[in-house]
Amino acid sequence: MPESPMMIGRVTRCSTRGFVGAMQISENALPVFGSLCQAEAQGGRSYVVGLVYDISITDDQFARQLAALEEVPQEQIADGQINRHVPVEFSALAVGFHNDGGFHQALPPQPPLTLASVFSMVSKDSVDFTSQLHFLQTILNAPQLPVDELLTTALRLSAQARPEEERERFLLQAGREVAHLLPQDLTRLENILRGLRA
Amino acid sequence: MGIHLPSLLPQMQELGQALYERSLQVSAMIPKAIKALHSTAELDHSNLQSKIKKAGNRWTGAIPTEETLNLTYPPPTVPQSLHVIGADGSQIYPDRHAAAFYYLINIGSIVVSHGSGKAPTIQQESQLFFELEDLYDEADHPVQNAYVNLRRDVAEMKTLTKIAESLAGEQTLAILDNSLLLWMALQTGGSTSRETDRTLQQYLKLLDRLRSSKTGLAGFIDRPRSVSVLALIHLAGLPDDQINQETLRLTPFRGLTDRAIFTKLLAPGHRSALFISASPLNRDFRTAGHEVHFFYLNTDADGAVVRVEIPIWVAQDPELLNRVHAGILKDCQTTGGFPYTLVRAHELAVIPPQERAALEDMLQRTLLGHGLRPTQSQKALTKQLTGQRKQHTL
Structure with missing residues (x-):
């Protein structure tokens, strides 16, 4: 069965040199440092290829208060990791783009727009790129x-x-x-x- | 311009001085109040009840129960598995200056299943009210904010009830971030009294359903300013022939709160004796079989004393009473004396400014889609123009 790309987030900030994406996702679906991803650009006519160089999870006062305790009940840990709206933010360096002509290893002509979908790159595309x-x-x-x-x-x-x-x-x-x-x-x-x- | 801070400086000094002096006076009152509480506890129960009767219907003190009123009760054992449900609400009030006349009620709820290790179940319910019968009272006046608050309180209780019924047969505790007595029912004004009565009856029917599902129900009041136990000990100290409205008003404990004395009396995890609220609103609750009782509870080692309100069917059922007592303590363990479920329910219910802006945007697009031109009042527009003034600094 062919591998299908997994959506890992949506673009929140971007430039031609890279983009930042965010999403509330489970630990298993977290993007990996050094992995390649693709963000839709130019109205779907191209994809910007990004290389994930930073993954961060924002916090708030409530999370800090719980983190400082000696013991936190498992239900509250699960609540913080699954339910609370704490997005994972990842940053990607633009290392190329894909259009009708295939992959190009150059800065993209346009960055992805805000809320563009970001997908992990499947092995076949990764090898190709x-x-x-x-x-x-x-x-x-x-x-x-x-x-x-x-x-x-x-x-x-x-x-x-x-x-x-x-x-x-x-x-x-x-x-x-x-x-x-x-x-x-x-x-x-x-x-x-x-x-x-x- | 906003607040003119320099002109407030002298008043701020006076405020600080006044509060300091008041704190000294209050500290001096506490030992006297505690001594008076012990003396009241020694009074014959029938004698105390006779004094309460003499005080009349307007007296709003605490009515003692069969529990000795100066005793404290240690934390009971927490059930091995316990579902704690929390609900909280927020609202957007009707605004005649907005593009459309409507209001919104948003309810956040959570069920934490202690002992399960599983992530809690969370829920958010938002409802718009825009029909004429929602927006105008029987006299054709626009509804007041207090009425919206009343409907929000009922919606919170409805959410707790629905969740509690879905867990019937299990050990469940439902916590409301408010008094159980529907205070807003007293504040909605005469013009909506029939609607208010109808809403109060809905609320009481929800309590019937909670009683049937054997849920431990509690209203949690943080930092209570109540003085009802102090009113009781003042009344107890008055000779029978001197009990009248004038002497009842002249309390020696003015400025003191029940919380101040129970902060001294309650060890961590302990609760006070049970009392009954003498509020006029409690008469409706009593008639419906839900007379509201309350106790004070030290929820935290730092001495956070809160007021917990429970209906009579929880107060008179030792298993439910212990479940409320132990369950609240369990739920407060990680959050500094305030229940975790209520922290999260509030977080789920609150409407942040960006979501409110998105709702306004959706409303404007909807109106345009129906050929209507959304217009705000000139007052609302000019507020937007002046409200985002930037602070320029050198």
Whole structure:
């Protein structure tokens, strides 16, 4: 049975460089750091491809009061996690887009609009998108993000989306690309390569 | 301009001084009031009842029950499994300056099943009232806000009743964030009295249904300002031949509240003796078999003393009375002496400004869709223009 994309939220803030989405979802459906997602743009004619780099859960005074207690009844923990309107907020870096011509590894022409649906990317699309590695430059250029961790995790998740016999080849190719992009920074390169090998 | 704060500074100083002096006076009164309570407890029950009879129908003190009135009662054991239901309501009042004349009642409710480990069940019910009979009274006057409050209180009780009936046969406690006595029924004005009476009868029928479902029902009043027990101990100290409206008014405990004395008397988790409310409204409740009793309860180790109102069929059933006492304490454990279910019911009921704006927007689109031009009054429009003035700072 083919994998179907899962809706993980709706866009609340956005620009051509990325977007922030929010949704009240269960722990199992939380987006994963370093995973790829897609947000509808241009009235459905294109999708912005985002790389999740931050996941946060907002709090309030009531949640803080309960958190400070030695013991919280299980019913109240479940109420806080399932019923209360505390949205999970995730931020994604725009690393490409998809239109009639397929995937492109460049900034999208337009950002998604407010409340656009955001979906997780299915393995087939993830493999398709990461068959080119130009998006690694976009990650390395992103300011104030945990770039090295993000890059390593994104590549490892992309490798896992491939058949087992292709994974090592993909990671080797990605390692070479990173070495090409970071020729002056050997310490950093070594850390990233170590992360890919782990 | 808003409040002119500089001109309030001298008054604020006076306020602080006045409250400080009053707190000293009140502190000095507490030991006398406690001593008077113990003396009242020693009085012969029939003697006290005779004094209450002499005080007449206008006296609104606390009527003692068979429980010794200066005794306190420790927390009973909490049932292993207990459903606690909380309901709270909010409203948008009718506004003649708005695009349409209507009002809205919003009820939030929650059922926490203690001991289940499961997430509570939550519910929100919103209802618009826009028919002529909803908006105008028998004399064709627009309904008052107090009447909307009355209908909201009944809607809260209706929600509690429906949920309690769905849990019939199980151990259930229903908590209302209010007095059980429908005080709003006294405040809706003469012009709506027939409608008010009808609403009161609806409310009493809901209490019939709660009694049938064997629900432990309680009205929870946080920070009560009531002085009914103090009125009783003042009355008890008066010689029989000196009981009249004038002497009843001249209480030596003016400024003190029942809560102040029970804060000294009640250990954490303990409740006071049961009393009966002498409010005139309680006569209707008594006739219908729901006479409201109350006790004070220390819900928190920090001395949070609240007033809990219960109908007579809870007061006279030891199992239901203990369920109310223990259940409220259990539900208050994590929320500083106020029930968790009521915190959440309020959160579910409250209408935030952005949701109110969305409702207004929906209303305007609906009116336009029916070929009507939504217009606000000039007063409402100018308030919008001036109400969002920005504060400019250098």
